[in-house]
Amino acid sequence: MEIVQLQGRVVRSYGRICHTMWMMIDEGLLLFTGPDGVFTSSYKTASHLVWVPDVACEESPTIKQLLVMIALAGDGSIIDEFEYPEIRIEVGLMIERIVFLRNDSGLHAYPPNDVPPSDSLDGYSSESLWAFGLLFSDSDATGYLSLVDFHLFIQGPDWRYSGHRWFKMESRLAIQPYAYYVLFVSRDYAEALSTDSSDKRHCLFIDEMHRSREFGAISYLIHEGIKTYDWEGSPYFNNKEAVESTLEVWRVILSHSDWKGLYKELCKDKYETCSEYSSWPKFCKEFEQADYQVMREGLHCLYDWVSVALDAAGGLYAYFMI
Incomplete structure:
Protein backbone atom coordinates (compact mmCIF):
# COMPACT_ATOMS: atom_id res chain seq x y z
CA MET A 1 0.00 0.00 0.00
CA GLU A 2 2.96 2.32 0.60
CA ILE A 3 4.16 1.74 -2.97
CA VAL A 4 0.73 2.65 -4.35
CA GLN A 5 1.00 6.11 -2.73
CA LEU A 6 -2.71 6.77 -2.36
CA GLN A 7 -2.39 10.40 -1.29
CA GLY A 8 -2.95 12.72 -4.23
CA ARG A 9 -4.58 10.00 -6.36
CA VAL A 10 -8.18 9.80 -7.54
CA VAL A 11 -10.23 6.75 -6.60
CA ARG A 12 -12.29 6.43 -9.75
CA SER A 13 -14.40 3.37 -8.87
CA TYR A 14 -14.45 0.36 -6.63
CA GLY A 15 -16.17 -3.01 -6.49
CA ARG A 16 -16.13 -6.77 -6.32
CA ILE A 17 -15.86 -9.51 -8.94
CA CYS A 18 -16.70 -12.78 -7.16
CA HIS A 19 -14.14 -12.99 -4.32
CA THR A 20 -11.78 -10.36 -5.73
CA MET A 21 -12.03 -6.76 -4.57
CA TRP A 22 -10.82 -4.15 -7.04
CA MET A 23 -10.19 -0.40 -7.03
CA MET A 24 -9.45 1.84 -10.01
CA ILE A 25 -6.93 4.50 -8.87
CA ASP A 26 -5.97 7.03 -11.55
CA GLU A 27 -4.85 4.77 -14.42
CA GLY A 28 -3.94 1.86 -12.14
CA LEU A 29 -5.82 -1.12 -10.73
CA LEU A 30 -5.53 -2.37 -7.16
CA LEU A 31 -6.65 -5.97 -6.51
CA PHE A 32 -7.26 -7.75 -3.23
CA THR A 33 -8.05 -11.45 -2.87
CA GLY A 34 -8.46 -13.28 0.42
CA PRO A 35 -8.58 -17.09 0.63
CA ASP A 36 -12.07 -17.13 2.14
CA GLY A 37 -13.55 -14.08 0.48
CA VAL A 38 -14.20 -10.71 2.05
CA PHE A 39 -16.40 -12.03 4.85
CA THR A 40 -13.75 -14.30 6.36
CA SER A 41 -13.82 -14.43 10.15
CA SER A 42 -10.13 -15.34 10.38
CA TYR A 43 -7.72 -12.41 10.09
CA LYS A 44 -4.61 -14.60 10.14
CA THR A 45 -5.05 -16.34 6.80
CA ALA A 46 -3.00 -15.07 3.88
CA SER A 47 -4.37 -12.44 1.52
CA HIS A 48 -3.00 -11.12 -1.75
CA LEU A 49 -2.72 -7.48 -2.76
CA VAL A 50 -1.67 -6.66 -6.33
CA TRP A 51 -1.00 -3.24 -7.87
CA VAL A 52 -1.16 -2.81 -11.66
CA PRO A 53 0.23 0.71 -12.30
CA ASP A 54 -1.11 1.24 -15.84
CA VAL A 55 -3.93 -1.01 -17.03
CA ALA A 56 -3.81 0.45 -20.55
CA CYS A 57 -0.38 -1.14 -21.06
CA GLU A 58 -1.20 -4.42 -19.34
CA GLU A 59 -0.84 -7.52 -21.55
CA SER A 60 -2.02 -10.15 -19.05
CA PRO A 61 -5.10 -12.04 -20.37
CA THR A 62 -6.35 -12.39 -16.80
CA ILE A 63 -6.22 -8.63 -16.21
CA LYS A 64 -7.86 -7.93 -19.56
CA GLN A 65 -10.69 -10.34 -18.76
CA LEU A 66 -11.13 -8.74 -15.33
CA LEU A 67 -11.34 -5.27 -16.91
CA VAL A 68 -14.15 -6.47 -19.17
CA MET A 69 -16.03 -7.86 -16.17
CA ILE A 70 -15.48 -4.58 -14.30
CA ALA A 71 -16.88 -2.59 -17.23
CA LEU A 72 -20.02 -4.78 -17.25
CA ALA A 73 -20.52 -4.83 -13.46
CA GLY A 74 -23.76 -3.38 -12.13
CA ASP A 75 -24.31 -0.74 -9.45
CA GLY A 76 -24.55 -1.99 -5.92
CA SER A 77 -23.25 -1.97 -2.38
CA ILE A 78 -19.98 -3.68 -1.59
CA ILE A 79 -21.68 -5.40 1.33
CA ASP A 80 -24.35 -6.97 -0.87
CA GLU A 81 -24.44 -10.75 -0.62
CA PHE A 82 -22.57 -12.93 -3.08
CA GLU A 83 -25.58 -13.79 -5.24
CA TYR A 84 -24.67 -10.42 -6.80
CA PRO A 85 -21.02 -11.23 -7.59
CA GLU A 86 -20.20 -8.31 -9.91
CA ILE A 87 -20.57 -4.97 -8.14
CA ARG A 88 -19.33 -1.53 -9.15
CA ILE A 89 -19.44 1.71 -7.14
CA GLU A 90 -18.48 5.03 -8.70
CA VAL A 91 -16.32 7.22 -6.43
CA GLY A 92 -14.44 9.92 -8.35
CA LEU A 93 -12.74 11.50 -5.31
CA MET A 94 -9.10 12.52 -4.79
CA ILE A 95 -7.43 11.37 -1.58
CA GLU A 96 -5.95 14.42 0.12
CA ARG A 97 -4.76 12.81 3.35
CA ILE A 98 -4.65 9.41 5.06
CA VAL A 99 -5.24 8.77 8.76
CA PHE A 100 -3.67 5.52 9.96
CA LEU A 101 -5.98 3.56 12.26
CA ARG A 102 -5.32 0.76 14.74
CA ASN A 103 -9.01 -0.26 14.93
CA ASP A 104 -12.39 0.41 13.31
CA SER A 105 -13.31 3.55 15.27
CA GLY A 106 -12.93 5.71 12.14
CA LEU A 107 -15.75 3.72 10.58
CA HIS A 108 -18.37 4.37 13.22
CA ALA A 109 -17.21 6.37 16.23
CA TYR A 110 -15.38 9.44 14.92
CA PRO A 111 -14.75 11.09 11.54
CA PRO A 112 -11.07 10.73 10.52
CA ASN A 113 -10.15 14.25 11.66
CA ASP A 114 -11.57 13.57 15.14
CA VAL A 115 -10.05 10.13 15.77
CA PRO A 116 -8.30 10.30 19.17
CA PRO A 117 -4.53 9.67 19.35
CA SER A 118 -5.13 6.34 21.12
CA ASP A 119 -6.88 5.01 18.00
CA SER A 120 -4.43 6.34 15.40
CA LEU A 121 -0.90 5.46 14.29
CA ASP A 122 2.05 7.35 12.85
CA GLY A 123 2.36 5.53 9.54
CA TYR A 124 2.50 2.38 7.46
CA SER A 125 5.18 0.56 9.41
CA SER A 126 3.18 -0.40 12.50
CA GLU A 127 2.07 -4.02 12.82
CA SER A 128 -1.13 -2.72 14.44
CA LEU A 129 -2.27 -0.99 11.24
CA TRP A 130 -5.88 -1.98 10.68
CA ALA A 131 -7.40 0.56 8.28
CA PHE A 132 -7.07 3.93 6.55
CA GLY A 133 -9.25 6.92 7.24
CA LEU A 134 -9.46 8.89 3.99
CA LEU A 135 -9.95 12.65 3.64
CA PHE A 136 -10.91 13.75 0.13
CA SER A 137 -10.21 17.05 -1.63
CA ASP A 138 -13.17 19.42 -2.09
CA SER A 139 -15.68 17.01 -0.59
CA ASP A 140 -17.79 16.70 2.57
CA ALA A 141 -17.40 12.93 2.36
CA THR A 142 -14.72 10.91 4.11
CA GLY A 143 -13.69 7.31 3.61
CA TYR A 144 -12.79 4.21 5.56
CA LEU A 145 -10.67 1.56 3.84
CA SER A 146 -10.30 -1.68 5.79
CA LEU A 147 -6.96 -3.41 5.29
CA VAL A 148 -8.43 -6.66 6.65
CA ASP A 149 -11.20 -7.28 4.11
CA PHE A 150 -10.50 -4.32 1.77
CA HIS A 151 -13.99 -2.83 2.13
CA LEU A 152 -14.19 0.83 1.19
CA PHE A 153 -16.96 2.89 2.78
CA ILE A 154 -17.69 6.41 1.57
CA GLN A 155 -19.09 8.31 4.53
CA GLY A 156 -21.24 11.27 3.55
CA PRO A 157 -22.67 13.99 5.81
CA ASP A 158 -25.58 11.69 6.77
CA TRP A 159 -23.28 8.97 8.16
CA ARG A 160 -24.06 8.26 11.82
CA TYR A 161 -21.17 8.28 14.27
CA SER A 162 -21.64 6.93 17.78
CA GLY A 163 -18.98 8.93 19.61
CA HIS A 164 -17.91 5.75 21.42
CA ARG A 165 -15.60 3.05 20.06
CA TRP A 166 -17.71 0.18 21.48
CA PHE A 167 -20.93 1.08 19.70
CA LYS A 168 -22.04 1.61 16.12
CA MET A 169 -25.11 3.57 14.95
CA GLU A 170 -24.94 3.49 11.13
Missing part, protein backbone atom coordinates in the same frame (compact mmCIF):
# COMPACT_ATOMS: atom_id res chain seq x y z
CA SER A 171 -27.63 1.04 9.99
CA ARG A 172 -25.67 0.14 6.83
CA LEU A 173 -23.10 -1.53 9.10
CA ALA A 174 -25.59 -3.84 10.82
CA ILE A 175 -24.19 -6.90 9.04
CA GLN A 176 -21.37 -9.35 9.55
CA PRO A 177 -18.51 -8.80 10.17
CA TYR A 178 -19.35 -5.35 11.59
CA ALA A 179 -22.18 -6.22 13.98
CA TYR A 180 -22.92 -8.80 16.62
CA TYR A 181 -25.79 -7.67 18.85
CA VAL A 182 -28.24 -5.18 17.29
CA LEU A 183 -30.82 -2.94 18.98
CA PHE A 184 -33.16 -0.85 16.87
CA VAL A 185 -36.35 1.18 17.02
CA SER A 186 -39.39 0.68 14.85
CA ARG A 187 -43.11 1.24 15.29
CA ASP A 188 -43.82 -1.29 12.54
CA TYR A 189 -43.27 -5.02 12.40
CA ALA A 190 -39.53 -5.49 12.74
CA GLU A 191 -37.37 -7.18 10.18
CA ALA A 192 -33.61 -7.61 10.19
CA LEU A 193 -31.89 -4.50 8.89
CA SER A 194 -31.18 -4.43 5.18
CA THR A 195 -27.61 -4.39 3.89
CA ASP A 196 -27.88 -1.52 1.45
CA SER A 197 -27.97 2.23 1.87
CA SER A 198 -31.79 2.40 1.84
CA ASP A 199 -32.20 1.42 5.49
CA LYS A 200 -32.27 4.47 7.73
CA ARG A 201 -33.70 3.02 10.93
CA HIS A 202 -32.16 4.19 14.17
CA CYS A 203 -30.06 1.45 15.70
CA LEU A 204 -27.28 0.82 18.18
CA PHE A 205 -25.12 -2.27 18.06
CA ILE A 206 -21.85 -3.81 19.13
CA ASP A 207 -19.35 -6.21 17.65
CA GLU A 208 -16.73 -8.31 19.39
CA MET A 209 -13.65 -6.45 18.22
CA HIS A 210 -13.03 -4.56 21.46
CA ARG A 211 -12.12 -7.35 23.86
CA SER A 212 -11.51 -6.14 27.39
CA ARG A 213 -12.95 -6.65 30.85
CA GLU A 214 -14.79 -3.35 30.57
CA PHE A 215 -16.33 -4.28 27.24
CA GLY A 216 -17.19 -7.72 28.65
CA ALA A 217 -19.16 -6.09 31.46
CA ILE A 218 -21.16 -4.02 28.96
CA SER A 219 -21.88 -7.12 26.85
CA TYR A 220 -23.04 -8.93 29.99
CA LEU A 221 -25.43 -6.10 30.91
CA ILE A 222 -26.95 -6.09 27.43
CA HIS A 223 -27.36 -9.86 27.27
CA GLU A 224 -28.97 -10.07 30.69
CA GLY A 225 -31.23 -7.06 30.27
CA ILE A 226 -32.54 -7.20 26.70
CA LYS A 227 -34.02 -10.33 25.18
CA THR A 228 -33.60 -11.76 21.68
CA TYR A 229 -34.91 -14.84 19.93
CA ASP A 230 -32.61 -17.84 19.72
CA TRP A 231 -32.36 -18.03 15.94
CA GLU A 232 -30.49 -15.83 13.52
CA GLY A 233 -31.88 -12.49 12.43
CA SER A 234 -35.22 -12.78 14.26
CA PRO A 235 -35.81 -9.60 16.23
CA TYR A 236 -37.53 -9.67 19.62
CA PHE A 237 -39.63 -6.77 20.87
CA ASN A 238 -38.75 -5.59 24.37
CA ASN A 239 -41.47 -3.29 25.66
CA LYS A 240 -40.72 -0.43 28.01
CA GLU A 241 -42.20 -2.16 31.05
CA ALA A 242 -40.04 -5.25 30.56
CA VAL A 243 -36.84 -3.23 30.29
CA GLU A 244 -37.53 -0.88 33.21
CA SER A 245 -36.06 -3.20 35.86
CA THR A 246 -32.89 -3.41 33.79
CA LEU A 247 -32.68 0.39 33.49
CA GLU A 248 -33.12 0.66 37.25
CA VAL A 249 -29.97 -1.40 37.79
CA TRP A 250 -28.12 0.55 35.09
CA ARG A 251 -28.98 3.78 36.89
CA VAL A 252 -27.58 2.32 40.12
CA ILE A 253 -24.33 1.40 38.34
CA LEU A 254 -24.07 4.92 36.87
CA SER A 255 -24.60 6.46 40.32
CA HIS A 256 -21.57 4.70 41.82
CA SER A 257 -17.87 5.30 41.25
CA ASP A 258 -16.34 1.93 42.18
CA TRP A 259 -17.09 -1.77 42.39
CA LYS A 260 -17.01 -1.86 46.19
CA GLY A 261 -19.86 0.62 46.58
CA LEU A 262 -21.83 -1.05 43.80
CA TYR A 263 -21.42 -4.47 45.41
CA LYS A 264 -22.88 -3.21 48.69
CA GLU A 265 -25.84 -1.66 46.89
CA LEU A 266 -26.68 -4.61 44.64
CA CYS A 267 -26.53 -7.12 47.51
CA LYS A 268 -29.89 -5.76 48.63
CA ASP A 269 -32.93 -7.92 47.84
CA LYS A 270 -34.77 -5.08 46.06
CA TYR A 271 -33.06 -5.81 42.71
CA GLU A 272 -34.09 -8.72 40.54
CA THR A 273 -31.42 -11.30 39.79
CA CYS A 274 -29.86 -11.18 36.32
CA SER A 275 -31.13 -14.66 35.47
CA GLU A 276 -31.64 -18.06 37.05
CA TYR A 277 -27.92 -18.69 36.57
CA SER A 278 -26.52 -15.43 37.87
CA SER A 279 -26.93 -12.52 40.28
CA TRP A 280 -25.75 -8.91 40.54
CA PRO A 281 -23.23 -9.69 43.32
CA LYS A 282 -21.81 -12.39 41.06
CA PHE A 283 -21.59 -9.81 38.25
CA CYS A 284 -19.56 -7.52 40.53
CA LYS A 285 -17.18 -10.32 41.47
CA GLU A 286 -16.72 -11.40 37.86
CA PHE A 287 -15.79 -7.94 36.58
CA GLU A 288 -14.24 -6.28 39.65
CA GLN A 289 -10.85 -6.12 37.89
CA ALA A 290 -12.33 -3.93 35.13
CA ASP A 291 -11.78 -0.17 35.21
CA TYR A 292 -15.07 1.06 36.66
CA GLN A 293 -14.86 4.52 35.09
CA VAL A 294 -14.26 3.13 31.61
CA MET A 295 -17.14 0.64 32.01
CA ARG A 296 -19.45 3.36 33.34
CA GLU A 297 -18.65 5.65 30.41
CA GLY A 298 -19.71 2.91 27.99
CA LEU A 299 -22.85 2.16 30.00
CA HIS A 300 -23.76 5.85 29.97
CA CYS A 301 -23.76 5.83 26.16
CA LEU A 302 -25.87 2.65 26.12
CA TYR A 303 -28.30 3.92 28.76
CA ASP A 304 -28.89 7.24 26.99
CA TRP A 305 -29.70 5.55 23.69
CA VAL A 306 -31.96 2.86 25.17
CA SER A 307 -33.92 5.26 27.39
CA VAL A 308 -34.60 7.63 24.47
CA ALA A 309 -35.64 4.68 22.27
CA LEU A 310 -38.07 3.41 24.89
CA ASP A 311 -39.65 6.85 25.31
CA ALA A 312 -39.93 7.38 21.55
CA ALA A 313 -41.36 4.00 20.55
CA GLY A 314 -42.46 2.27 23.74
CA GLY A 315 -39.89 -0.47 23.25
CA LEU A 316 -37.03 -1.70 21.15
CA TYR A 317 -36.15 -4.71 19.02
CA ALA A 318 -33.06 -6.86 19.40
CA TYR A 319 -31.40 -9.65 17.47
CA PHE A 320 -28.04 -11.38 17.04
CA MET A 321 -25.92 -11.48 13.90
CA ILE A 322 -24.77 -15.11 13.88
